Amino acid sequence: MSQEKKIHRHYAENIVKIIDKNSILSVYIYMGKNGYDYLMSNKSCSCKSFLFNSVFKNKSYLCYHLKYLENAEEKDEIRTIYLNSNDFLLIIEEIFSTGKSLKLRKELLNGNS
Ligand SMILES: [Zn+2]
Numbered sequence: 380m381s382q383e384k385k386i387h388r389h390y391a392e393n394i395v396k397i398i399d400k401n402s403i404l405s406v407y408i409y410m411g412k413n414g415y416d417y418l419m420s421n422k423s424c425s426c427k428s429f430l431f432n433s434v435f436k437n438k439s440y441l442c443y444h445l446k447y448l449e450n451a452e453e454k455d456e457i458r459t460i461y462l463n464s465n466d467f468l469l470i471i472e473e474i475f476s477t478g479k480s481l482k483l484r485k486e487l488l489n490g491n492s
Pocket residue numbers: 417424425426427428429442443444445
């Protein structure tokens with residue numbers, strides 16, 4: 380019964396939380412439709428809109444991604460993936476260097492959550 384519930388659990392489509400199981404560091408990743416990934420905490424995002432409105436203008440600001448995150452959290456729809464430290468850092472490095480993480484997509488396909 381609980382097994383069945385797990386299978387039918389609905390997750391927000393574009394967002395994943397990754398946790399380094401060795402250090403308990405965590406970060407949210409928004410996987411954009413344009414193929415770019417954004418790193419997020421509850422209050423910050425790596426997108427240009429956040430950089431411009433929050434960082435440069437020093438205003439309290441929620442970009443589209445942060446609003447999406449807030450909504451997904453309220454509905455408890457965030458998929459969480461636990462990784463070792465190397466994989467956790469690899470995903471972040473890939474996003475910084477190429478704009479998206481192939482490693483993250485592999486982990487999602489493997490059903491690691
Ligand atoms: Zn954003």
